[in-house]
Amino acid sequence: MNSNKLSATAVQAQDLVKIFGDNYAVNGVDLSIPAGGIYGVLGPNGAGKTTTIRMLATLLRPDRGSAKIFGYDVVKDSHIVRQLIGVTGQYASVDEKLSATENLFIFSRLLGLSSRDARRKTTELLEEFGLTEAAKRPLGQYSGGMRRRLDLAASLINQPPLIFLDEPTTGLDPRTRNQMWNTIRRLVDEGSTVVLTTQYLDEADQLADRIAVIDRGKVIAEGTPAQLKAKVGRASLELEVADRENISFATEIISQILMTEVHVTATDLITAPLADAEVITDLLLALRNARIVLSSVSVKSPSLDEVFLTLTGHPTEPTTTVEN
Amino acid sequence: MHFADKQISKSTTIALTVRQSLIMAYRGLIKVRRTPEQLIDVTVQPILFTLMFAYLFGGAIAGNVHTYLPIVIPGILAQTVLTGSVAIGVNLREDMDKGVFDRFRSLPIARISPLAGALIADAIRYIIVTVLTFTMGYIMGMRPHAGFTGVLEASLLAIVFSWCVSWMFAFFGVIAKSAAGVQGISMMILFPLTFLSNAFVPVNTLPGPLKWFATVNPVSRLVNAIRMLLEQGKTGTDFWLSLVGGVVIMTVFSILTVRAYTRKAA
Numbered sequence: 001m002n003s004n005k006l007s008a009t010a011v012q013a014q015d016l017v018k019i020f021g022d023n024y025a026v027n028g029v030d031l032s033i034p035a036g037g038i039y040g041v042l043g044p045n046g047a048g049k050t051t052t053i054r055m056l057a058t059l060l061r062p063d064r065g066s067a068k069i070f071g072y073d074v075v076k077d078s079h080i081v082r083q084l085i086g087v088t089g090q091y092a093s094v095d096e097k098l099s100a101t102e103n104l105f106i107f108s109r110l111l112g113l114s115s116r117d118a119r120r121k122t123t124e125l126l127e128e129f130g131l132t133e134a135a136k137r138p139l140g141q142y143s144g145g146m147r148r149r150l151d152l153a154a155s156l157i158n159q160p161p162l163i164f165l166d167e168p169t170t171g172l173d174p175r176t177r178n179q180m181w182n183t184i185r186r187l188v189d190e191g192s193t194v195v196l197t198t199q200y201l202d203e204a205d206q207l208a209d210r211i212a213v214i215d216r217g218k219v220i221a222e223g224t225p226a227q228l229k230a231k232v233g234r235a236s237l238e239l240e241v242a243d244r245e246n247i248s249f250a251t252e253i254i255s256q257i258l259m260t261e262v263h264v265t266a267t268d269l270i271t272a273p274l275a276d277a278e279v280i281t282d283l284l285l286a287l288r289n290a291r292i293v294l295s296s297v298s299v300k301s302p303s304l305d306e307v308f309l310t311l312t313g314h315p316t317e318p319t320t321t322v323e324n
Numbered sequence: 325m326h327f328a329d330k331q332i333s334k335s336t337t338i339a340l341t342v343r344q345s346l347i348m349a350y351r352g353l354i355k356v357r358r359t360p361e362q363l364i365d366v367t368v369q370p371i372l373f374t375l376m377f378a379y380l381f382g383g384a385i386a387g388n389v390h391t392y393l394p395i396v397i398p399g400i401l402a403q404t405v406l407t408g409s410v411a412i413g414v415n416l417r418e419d420m421d422k423g424v425f426d427r428f429r430s431l432p433i434a435r436i437s438p439l440a441g442a443l444i445a446d447a448i449r450y451i452i453v454t455v456l457t458f459t460m461g462y463i464m465g466m467r468p469h470a471g472f473t474g475v476l477e478a479s480l481l482a483i484v485f486s487w488c489v490s491w492m493f494a495f496f497g498v499i500a501k502s503a504a505g506v507q508g509i510s511m512m513i514l515f516p517l518t519f520l521s522n523a524f525v526p527v528n529t530l531p532g533p534l535k536w537f538a539t540v541n542p543v544s545r546l547v548n549a550i551r552m553l554l555e556q557g558k559t560g561t562d563f564w565l566s567l568v569g570g571v572v573i574m575t576v577f578s579i580l581t582v583r584a585y586t587r588k589a590a
Contacts, residue, residue: 057430079335082432093427097355109347110433112340138358154427 040208086155348441399523413497
C-alpha cells in the first residue's frame, strides 16, 4: 500500500468557460477550494453552478480554462481525478430499474471490490443511510429523500477525499433536509472535503465554511459567510413600543442616541442601523427614563439574502430558467 | 476516511476493462429480468416470421413448404437475429439519458465498459431468437442434414455476426438525439439489408442491379454460410467472408462508438 500525498488544495480552477450554443453557461470561473470543510457554491437557477460542478467532476470538458483536483488535471488526468471524487447529481444518478442493494452492489464491484466486500459495503451503507428496510424494493417506490440518500451512499463507496453535491436538498422536506445536513457534516468530520451547490442562502450559511457566489457564469464574491455579510455592513436594530402614541417620542430618543436616521415601517416597527452594539444599553436606559414601554427589541445581523441583493443587484427569487 | 491506503492508478488495464464490462452486462441482465417485456421482439418475431414466410412463399418459391424450409429458415434466422441487434441502439440512448450514466462517467472505470456491458448482455436476446427460430423450423418439419452440430455452428455464426453488427446500431444510439430517431434510422438500414438478399428468394430471379446488390450484401454471405453449415456441415468461403465482414464492421464501429461516447462523456 502506498501512501498518497494529496495536495492541500482540493480544487483549483482557472478561468473555466463552458459555452452551450451561444450561451456562456460558465464564463470564466476561478475557484480555489482548500481541502477539508464544506465549500458552498451559491447562486440562483441558471447561474452556472451545475455546469461548473460537471466540469470539475470530469463530466463535461471545459471549453476554456483548466481545473485541478488535488493537483490532477480534470481533462488530462481524468482517470485519476475520478478516483478522488464522489459525485451526487441534481437528479439521482442511480438505476431506477434496480433495487438499492443491486445499485450499490454494482457500483461497488465496478470500483474494484470483490463480490464479498461489495456485499459487505452494500449492507454497511444501506444501514448507515437508513435504507435497509427498503433495500429490496425497486426505486420506483422510493421517496425523493430516499433516492437522494441512496445517491449519496453510492458516492461514498470508495471513500473519496472530495465529494461534489449538486443541490443535495432541493425538493426535500425540512426534516429530510436536516438529515441530509447532518450527513454532510458527518462526512466532513470524517475528513472529506465537500463542495456543494445550493440556491438556498440559509443552507450555505448553515453548512459552508466558505462560499463562492456565482451569478451569470461568474464568481462575483468569495469568502466566509461572515466576510460576505460584512460586505453589506452593519447589523440593524428593530424595536416595537407597547403604546403607539409613543412612536414619535421613541424615534426622537433613538435618533439622538444612535446618531443616525430612524425608520418606522408600516407595521409600526422602528428600525435603525446599529454600528456599535454597546450603545444599546444607553438607549434602553434612556427609553426607560422616558417611561416608554417596549414590546420587543431585537438586533438583526445582515442576511445572506441582503448580501446577494447587494452583490447581484437582483433578489434570489427562483426563476423559471432551467439550468443546463 | 482511509483514502491514503489506496493505490492511485493512471489508467485501466485490459483485464479490468473486461471485468467492468462483465459487471455492466450483469446489470443489463438484471434489468431484463425486471422488465421481460423488452424481450417481446426477439420472442414474437421468430415465431411469427417463420410461420408467415414459410406458408406465404413456400408454394410459390419452392413448390411446397417442406422444400422451402431449408432455404427460408437460415434467411429468417439472419433477419431476426439482426433485427434483435437493433434494440441496443434504442436501449443505449434511453439509458444514456438517465442519471445513472452520469455516475458511470464519474467512476474510474474504462469508458467502453457501459457500452460493452450492454452489448454483452444482449447475447441473451440472440440466444432466444436462435433457439426459437430453429424450434419453429423443427416443428414445421425441417431436418438439417448436418444435425445438431450444424445447428449449433450455424447459431454461433449468426450470433457472432449480429453481435458485430450491433456495434453499428450502438453507434447510432450514442450519436442520436432521441430513441425514436435511432429506431427510424436503424430500420431504414436493416430492411434493405435483410430483404435485398438471398434470405427469402433465389438471387437469380432478381433484375440486374438488385441481383448485384443481393450478391455483395453481407447478409447474403451470412445466409449462405448458415445454409452450408446446416445442410453440409461445412465452412466455405461465405463463412469466412461473413466472419471477416462482421469483424470489420465491429472494428470500425466500436472505434467510432467509443469515440462518440467519450466525447459526450467528458
